[in-house]
Amino acid sequence: MLIEIWSDVVCPWCYIGKRRFEHGLEAFRQAGGDADVEVVWRSYQLNPDQPRGAVTTLEASLMAKTGGSAEQVRAMNQRMTEAAAAEGLEYHLDRYRVINTFDAHRVLQMAKAHGLGTAAHERLLHAQLVDGELLEDPATLVRLAGEMGLEPAETADMLAGDAFRNDVLTDLREAAELGISAVPFFVFNRKYGVAGAQPAETFSQVLAQVAAEA
Secondary structure, eight states: OEEEEEEOTTOHHHHHHHHHHHHHHHHHHHTTOOOOOEEEEEEOOSOTTSOTTOOEEHHHHHHHHHOOOHHHHHHHHHHHHHHHHTTTOOOOTTSOEEOOOHHHHHHHHHHHHTTOHHHHHHHHHHIIIIIOOOTTOHHHHHHHHHHHTOOHHHHHHHHHTTTTHHHHHHHHHHHHHTTOOSSOEEEETTTEEEESSOOHHHHHHHHHHHHHHO
16 A cells, blocks of 8 residues: 655644654554555655745744734644644754755755655754754754754765755655645545544545455
8 A cells, every 4th residue: 555645844744743653553453454565655845935044933933924813823833833733742842943955855865865754854844843853954964864863974975966856856846736725635545635633533544445445
């Protein structure tokens, strides 16, 4: 069973969705599901028009996008933090910075080429949403890549050039062709799509249905 997940590492719902999917997959396994599951992470940018080098706080960005007050945005972020806590994630959205994630996705594509796609996505989500790292900074990306198991010097050389650029663009183009306008978005065997951070039970039911049909 092929499961493709379009996601961005600055997306708070994507980390929650990742955890819920993992819980759903575990429940599917515990119920006797024995399908060979391959998870492939795909690139998506929440803020493709964010200028490179421009860093914005989440509060300021949401106020601009929603037209809400600072108090309304803080309440929204508190609800997000509570939803994350229910999945065992400790968000620190006061540290969150809105950036252009294109280079972060190039690192993810490099990690995927080395068989480290899921571990890399986990590390960068945690870095952004829990640790408050600046994922547009090349030195930060190189350090985090080393923690994932990539060679830091190789990562630095990659970031200095254009390697994996086309891989990111291919994923972004395919997302547009599939009509994906928000993430996380899960595609099962290129047949079923599940949008959003659905409950774990939804994922386990979809997994069982797809496995039965296969």
